[in-house]
Amino acid sequence: MSERVSTASSVRNIDGIGERALHWLVLSGNRIAVTGVLVGAIAALFFTLVRLGLVAIGPGSAAASAFGSGFVSGTVTLVTIALSINQLVLSRMFGSPGELFDQMDGTRDLRRRVREHAGESSVPNDPADFLGLTAETLTERANRLSAAFEASDDTPAEAQDYAEGIATYGESIAEKIESQTAIVNVLAVVLGTEYAQNMTATEHLQNEYDQFPPAAESELDAIDDLLEAIAVTRQFFKTLSLQQDFARLSRVVAYSGLVALATTVAMALVYRPDSVTVPEPYLAVAFSLSLGVIVTPLAVFIAYMFRAATIARRTVSVGPFVPPEERGDNG
Template sequence: MTDRQGGSDDDDNDDGEGDSIGTENTMRARADESRLKVWVLLSANRLGLVALLSVLVFASLIVFSVVLYPSLQLSIQRGDTIETGFTTMISVIVTGTTLVVSINQLVLSQENGPLGDQRRRMSNAEDFRTYTEEMLGSTAPSDPSNFLRALVAESQDRAERLDRLIHESDSAPDELQEQLEEFVDSLDGNAETVREKLDGSQFGTFDVVYAALDYNYSWKVFQVDRMVNEFGDSLSREEEEAFHDLKTSLTMFGPAREHIKTLYFEWALVNLSQYILYAAVPALVVAGAMFMFVGDGSFPGTTLGVDDITWVTVGAFTLTLLPFFIFISYIFRVATVAKRTLAIGPLILRDSQR
């Protein structure tokens, strides 16, 4: 029996006929994406990615000015070229920074509201925690990573209990036992991978959300429903309750993950606004200095065969792009996570494993 374990929500799938029950343990493996693409979109440190983009743009412009378009160096040495280019960049920086920060504040405005709305939010959060504590039989952890680990561990325990019941049953069909064994093996492997990633992860970093994406509860809920519908006539009342208990623990993971994901998005948008503002000020200073003080004859020498004015202009232009690099590095991650978690519940949007 092939044990293809693990998964993350909207990343799997299959035709739903029960011929492929197990899944890979990680989102990347299920989506069959290259490591480089996943690193750029999700796992790379966002400021590290900004630095990488800056280096790539700087190097590309230098190569372009020397190899592909040598006359660019002559154009740069004309004062009006620098003046026109950096005047435009000043306008772009001011407009773009204001727009991005305004949009972020609009998104975060949902956190503000009258007392009644805040009371309802608190009541809903407490109701969810109370229900979770009843399911776990203990106090629900307050740390997001430990909270998700507890839910994953509970679904793992309930799956193993169900597996024991079915294998000890005299009436359970052999086909159900085989499918459930593959399903539980897959769930165990996926759960262990996710719990290991969540161990020690701190909210505020992307680690908690990234680990949660690996647990494909949607596919597991679908498989539980399918097995109950297909073999329901042969199940005892205790076995039906065990299937229901497993489904309950899996479905609890969905809203918990979505809530933590939403909190991370808000956290990331706050960081994005701050970093763009931090980068915008030196970018404006550099653009203004180039516009006012740098022109023809300001840097007459050459370094490594490239005119010094070209080094200075390309470097200054790259620095003025920092707010934009910060923006796209964060949007890469936020948009990718949002796309991979559009559905909640047993809806599979991707066909990567068909």
């Protein structure tokens, strides 16, 4: 089989300390923990700058006016944006009975396909278990296809390689899935374009040869259906993950925005026309910590946007059409 239509035998692995750190920052890491890292970095940076004398925070400096007006307006604006996002999320949850029935029918059709190919009476409700069952069924069907090819005397070598590659691909997904895990972690397993490469390889095999045994043709159709189910599942999980994240974002920004606003007012009252109420030895610490609290709503916003932008970019395609940017995207 040519490289253009070769199978992808495994999902993408995250290797190297730098790549794992970036993956944690933009996708897999808990967003509150990522926020903490960003806030800590900002507080540490300004504390260092103050200690080095590169930033003036004493009486008569611009710090008093910044706390008095600049930070207040910025915090209020950010909280307003968060509330607007919350309204957007809520609007996506509403719909007429007809629209809701259409959504339900689409979801049940996806579950029915997987259930029939798996030979089960029902499929799991847990997203991780559902994707795991899909991957295991894909591997089972690929193994059946391999057995059907072995039983035939004139099976081309590339067809056998295809069956083995699909089986390994399903195994790699199943190995990385943990039951009852967060949807975003389930989605991260199938964020790559391997499914599209395998769909193209399946199409090539079906059209290139027309002398496969009936059993092999049946298994090829099932594999194509399961790969399509993976493609649809990743898009559906993307929707669920982003809706959950945006709902949390609006709530966390509202909470942290209130604390940030109170901190801004408190720091504005610390500064007097010719003095500050905080003793000089502790002013740098108070300034850095207060600044960290004030930028927390923005850090929360950035942390969630990191993940939303990463998911959106790496799930642009639905099916075998893969933009070059997505094919070569590493983060």
